[in-house]
Structures are given as C-alpha cells and as structure tokens.
Amino acid sequence: MTDLSSIRGATVTVTGGTGSFGSTMVRHLLRRDAGEVRVFSRDEAKQDEMRSRFSDARLRFYLGDVRDYDSVAAAMVGADFAFHAAALKQVPSCEFFPMQAVKTNVTGSHNVLQAASSAGVESVVLLSTDKAVYPVNAMGMSKALMEKTAQAFARNNPKSRTRVSLTRYGNVMYSRGSVIPRFVDQLQSSSPLTITEPTMTRFLMSLEQSVDLVEYAFLHAEPGDLFVRKAPAATIEVLAKAVARVMGITEPQIERIGTRHGEKLHETLLSREEMLKADDHGDYFRVPLDARSMQYGLFFEEGEVAMTAVDDYTSENTTRLDVDGTIGLLQTLPEFDALLAVTR
Numbered sequence: 477m478t479d480l481s482s483i484r485g486a487t488v489t490v491t492g493g494t495g496s497f498g499s500t501m502v503r504h505l506l507r508r509d510a511g512e513v514r515v516f517s518r519d520e521a522k523q524d525e526m527r528s529r530f531s532d533a534r535l536r537f538y539l540g541d542v543r544d545y546d547s548v549a550a551a552m553v554g555a556d557f558a559f560h561a562a563a564l565k566q567v568p569s570c571e572f573f574p575m576q577a578v579k580t581n582v583t584g585s586h587n588v589l590q591a592a593s594s595a596g597v598e599s600v601v602l603l604s605t606d607k608a609v610y611p612v613n614a615m616g617m618s619k620a621l622m623e624k625t626a627q628a629f630a631r632n633n634p635k636s637r638t639r640v641s642l643t644r645y646g647n648v649m650y651s652r653g654s655v656i657p658r659f660v661d662q663l664q665s666s667s668p669l670t671i672t673e674p675t676m677t678r679f680l681m682s683l684e685q686s687v688d689l690v691e692y693a694f695l696h697a698e699p700g701d702l703f704v705r706k707a708p709a710a711t712i713e714v715l716a717k718a719v720a721r722v723m724g725i726t727e728p729q730i731e732r733i734g735t736r737h738g739e740k741l742h743e744t745l746l747s748r749e750e751m752l753k754a755d756d757h758g759d760y761f762r763v764p765l766d767a768r769s770m771q772y773g774l775f776f777e778e779g780e781v782a783m784t785a786v787d788d789y790t791s792e793n794t795t796r797l798d799v800d801g802t803i804g805l806l807q808t809l810p811e812f813d814a815l816l817a818v819t820r
C-alpha cells in the first residue's frame with residue numbers, strides 16, 4: 477500500500493529535476509521528509525544554482541541525459557521511487573528537430589523505464605501532456621509514443637516490481653517561456669499583447685496543481701494507469717485581458733499574430749475512447765490500462781463494447797472561465813504576488 481508515509485526516508489529520483497516542474501517536485505519531496513532526492517539533469521550550471529538555492533544535505537545531483545542509458549541507470553540504483561519529468565517540451569523546436577524529440581521523449585523515457593525496472597525501483601510516474609492526445613505536432617507525437625511505451629511496459633511485465641503510471645496535464649500558468657510571462661513582459665514595456673488567435677482555448681493549471689496530480693498518481697496508480705486533473709480553461713483573449721487587469725491595465729493594446737506552427741485551436745486532455753473507460757475520482761480522472769494480453773485477437777477480432785455518445789474532455793467543453801474567473805486564478809499564483817508587491 478502506497479501512502480504519503482512511504483516517501484518518508486525514501487530515496488527518490490527526479491529526472492529533469494532542475495526544471496520548473498522538477499524543482500517544485502524536489503522541494504515537495506523534501507517537505508515530505510524524503511531521505512534522499514536525486515536531481516538528474518543535463519545542465520551543470522542549473523544544478524549548481526539549485527544546490528546553493530536549496531542548500532539541503534539530502535539532495536544529490538546526477539549529471540546525465542536520459543538518452544544515455546548508463547547515466548540514467550546510475551541515478552536509479554538504490555532508488556525507491558522515480559518521477560520522470562525530463563523532456564523536450566517546446567512545440568516549435570520539436571517541429572524543426574523531430575528526431576531530437578524521439579531521442580529524448582521516446583528512447584529516453586524507455587531508458588528510464590528499463591533502468592528503473594533493472595534497479596527494482598517500486599514506482600515510476602511519467603509526465604505527459606494534453607498535446608499527446610490526437611497529436612498534431614512532433615512534441616505531442618513523441619509524448620504519445622512515450623505513453624504507449626509506458627503502457628506496453630505495464631502490460632508486458634505484469635509481475636514487475638516496478639509500478640509504472642502516467643499523468644497528463646495542460647498549460648502550467650507562468651511556466652518558463654509560456655504566454656503569461658510573455659504578456660507580463662509586454663505590458664511592462666508598454667508593447668501590444670501579441671495574441672495568436674483570440675478564440676483559442678487552453679486548460680489552466682498551476683505548478684502546485686501539477687505536483688498534486690503527480691503525487692495523486694503516485695499514491696493511487698495501478699500499473700499502467702493514466703491520471704489527469706480536471707481543470708478549467710479560458711480563451712487567449714480572456715487570458716490576455718485578465719493578465720492586463722491584474723496589472724492595472726483595462727484596455728490593453730492587442731496585436732493579432734496568427735496561429736503558430738503545430739498549434740491546435742483547442743486541447744484535449746482525454747479522448748472519448750479514454751473517457752469511456754475513465755473512473756471519476758472527483759478532482760481527477762483515472763484511465764485504467766487496457767490490459768488485454770499479447771493475444772492479438774483480442775485487439776483485432778473481438779473489439780470494444782459499443783461506443784456510446786461520450787465526448788472528448790477538451791479545453792472547449794470543460795468549465796470555461798471569464799475574465800473575472802481567470803483573474804481569480806491568476807491571483808492565486810505566487811509569481812503575481814511577487815510581481816505586484818514590486819509594482820505596488
């Protein structure tokens with residue numbers, strides 16, 4: 477039985493541990509009294525910065541790349557649990573270099589699973605994205621294949637000591653390089669807000685909520701399960717107006733720049749096929765593994781029960797926030813607190 481007390485004293489590896497999610501997860505694990513937290517990542521400068529910022533003797537830094545099996549294996553030996561956040565996640569760079577996305581997101585994730593299983597790690601939670609559902613860009617496609625790799629591991633190794641599970645989430649508000657800090661910069665320099673397509677919608681989630689989701693998966697997963705957190709969404713026009721209002725600007729200048737390469741109008745967190753199988757856990761959905769064995773007939777001949785009229789779970793049909801609702805959400809973010817404290 478996994479509960480929060482399992483983290484106490486445990487050794488935990490976080491791949492991508494210096495990133496926005498990774499470092500928040502590391503902090504969370506330290507608060508949960510983990511005995512040792514291993515930060516696995518490529519960038520020695522970020523590790524060094526994190527070492528002095530955290531200044532915690534329970535942290536261990538592992539330099540490596542998920543593409544390099546030996547480096548991942550070294551970070552897994554003796555670990556109890558692992559959270560796999562290392563990824564190439566920017567849509568444009570993966571569009572231009574799709575094989576780089578394959579190497580990191582697919583082969584690298586496979587390395588993480590193999591290394592964890594060889595080391596007898598008890599649980600691995602892998603992070604995926606809404607862009608993996610009906611993917612239209614290389615980043616989403618590579619993450620979809622990562623999901624399939626994890627599910628195949630669970631299906632093909634029912635006796636494995638390593639419990640593999642997945643989480644999928646949408647846009648993390650104020651994450652590095654994303655639209656909210658971009659709007660904030662534009663407002664601060666009195667430049668127009670660059671809006672791609674005003675009616676485009678995105679799920680909105682805070683970094684803390686993404687950590688909660690990953691911990692929920694860790695606590696509740698059966699092998700091969702996938703979890704998403706229910707989340708509200710807003711159009712980009714609403715989001716732009718809300719960011720401006722929070723910063724005291726009621727009529728922001730707006731410049732339409734058009735939809736970028738590989739972008740969807742709306743994102744999907746769960747397909748209708750997944751919704752048909754999903755269990756409703758209140759704040760979360762759990763999608764169990766399709767655990768039919770390697771008997772191909774079960775896939776090709778018997779098929780599924782009739783598909784009923786269930787919809788995908790999308791940023792178009794989830795709870796939609798208006799400007800006031802979005803402001804309410806933005807005001808919960810520590811980044812805005814810090815920002816407004818400076819401008820006040």
Ligand SMILES: O=c1ccn([C@@H]2O[C@H](COP(=O)(O)OP(=O)(O)O[C@H]3O[C@H](CO)[C@@H](O)[C@H](O)[C@H]3O)[C@@H](O)[C@H]2O)c(=O)[nH]1
Nearest residue numbers: 565566605606607646647654655658670671672673676712
């Ligand atoms: O100047 C800009 C930049 C973006 N947008 C729009 O804002 C939304 C969000 O864009 P952005 O913050 O760049 O995020 P996404 O491209 O949706 O991708 C983010 O969210 C994904 C989860 O859906 C993560 O996997 C990615 O790593 C992360 O970059 C999109 O509708 C964009 O069209 C604008 O309107 N103006």
